[in-house]
Amino acid sequence: MAIVGGVATESDDIGARGQKPRALIITLYGLYARETGGWMSVSSIVRLLAECGVDEPSARSSIHRLKRRGLLTAEKIGGAAGYALSDEAQRILAAGDGRIFVRPHAEAGEGWLLAAFSVPESERDKRHQLRSRLSWLGFGTVSAGVWIAPAHLFDETYETLRRHGLDVYVELFRGDHLAFADTAARVADWWDLPRLQGLYQGFLDRHGPMSARYRRRTKIDESRAFADYLTALTDWRQLCYADPGLPVKALPSDWNGVAAATTFADLRTRLAGPAHRLVDSVRAG
Numbered sequence: 158m159a160i161v162g163g164v165a166t167e168s169d170d171i172g173a174r175g176q177k178p179r180a181l182i183i184t185l186y187g188l189y190a191r192e193t194g195g196w197m198s199v200s201s202i203v204r205l206l207a208e209c210g211v212d213e214p215s216a217r218s219s220i221h222r223l224k225r226r227g228l229l230t231a232e233k234i235g236g237a238a239g240y241a242l243s244d245e246a247q248r249i250l251a252a253g254d255g256r257i258f259v260r261p262h263a264e265a266g267e268g269w270l271l272a273a274f275s276v277p278e279s280e281r282d283k284r285h286q287l288r289s290r291l292s293w294l295g296f297g298t299v300s301a302g303v304w305i306a307p308a309h310l311f312d313e314t315y316e317t318l319r320r321h322g323l324d325v326y327v328e329l330f331r332g333d334h335l336a337f338a339d340t341a342a343r344v345a346d347w348w349d350l351p352r353l354q355g356l357y358q359g360f361l362d363r364h365g366p367m368s369a370r371y372r373r374r375t376k377i378d379e380s381r382a383f384a385d386y387l388t389a390l391t392d393w394r395q396l397c398y399a400d401p402g403l404p405v406k407a408l409p410s411d412w413n414g415v416a417a418a419t420t421f422a423d424l425r426t427r428l429a430g431p432a433h434r435l436v437d438s439v440r441a442g
Contacts, residue, residue, distance in 0.1 A: 178219035184391045187250045195242035208384040256397040263307035263404040271330040272304045295401025297347030344407040357417040371427045382431035393421045
């Protein structure tokens with residue numbers, strides 16, 4: 158399971174560009190559907206996903222699965238069959254925008270958010286849900302019942318736990334790390350930093366050469382730009398939830414997250430405009 162823009166996506170068939178169709182659809186809606194009321198026609202979705210190597214049966218199947226999960230609702234506009242984002246999906250995508258496009262990192266002295274919880278053995282399913290949600294938010298683990306995150310995640314954590322009815326099991330605290338180990342050493346204990354660096358390296362390996370190619374070009378093909386931007390953003394969305402914005406001073410000197418963020422920002426600057434023009438032309442028919 159992956160987190161894309163705050164939405165958990167299950168296993169799915171993978172398109173020619175190595176992306177799961179459902180993840181691409183979520184990115185597509187997050188980028189373009191919300192600016193027109195949250196609706197897109199089925200024909201537009203199928204046409205745009207084809208640019209990413211997704212065939213029509215896979216696209217339609219993924220749309221229906223997202224409908225069954227309550228993220229999309231069937232709706233006809235002007236006689237065209239299509240799907241609109243549900244209210245829940247609209248809210249989730251809006252909440253994810255800050256992580257994806259702003260990417261706040263903890264500053265020195267900001268402090269930490271602690272989630273202390275205890276769930277009765279008779280409600281083990283709630284314990285699993287709680288741990289899954291905290292992990293999804295990017296929390297690290299201090300101990301079995303104490304999880305930690307940068308303090309700037311408070312609002313998102315508060316809203317998420319309340320929305321899923323998990324707040325009754327948790328107390329949230331804000332504080333500083335005072336003793337006894339070095340904070341950087343503890344961060345390496347609380348989070349799986351090698352895994353995060355591996356994810357960032359995967360992004361750099363896949364999209365770094367792409368960024369270099371676009372820097373050498375004076376003319377950009379809109380179809381290619383759309384496919385490259387959609388796949389890059391889909392990958393980036395997943396990274397934004399794996400890394401909660403840890404303080405740079407507490408990270409290894411060879412931390413590659415900054416280089417990955419720079420690569421994504423460069424691709425966004427170069428590709429967002431041409432990609433949007435392609436989407437506009439497809440929606441116009």
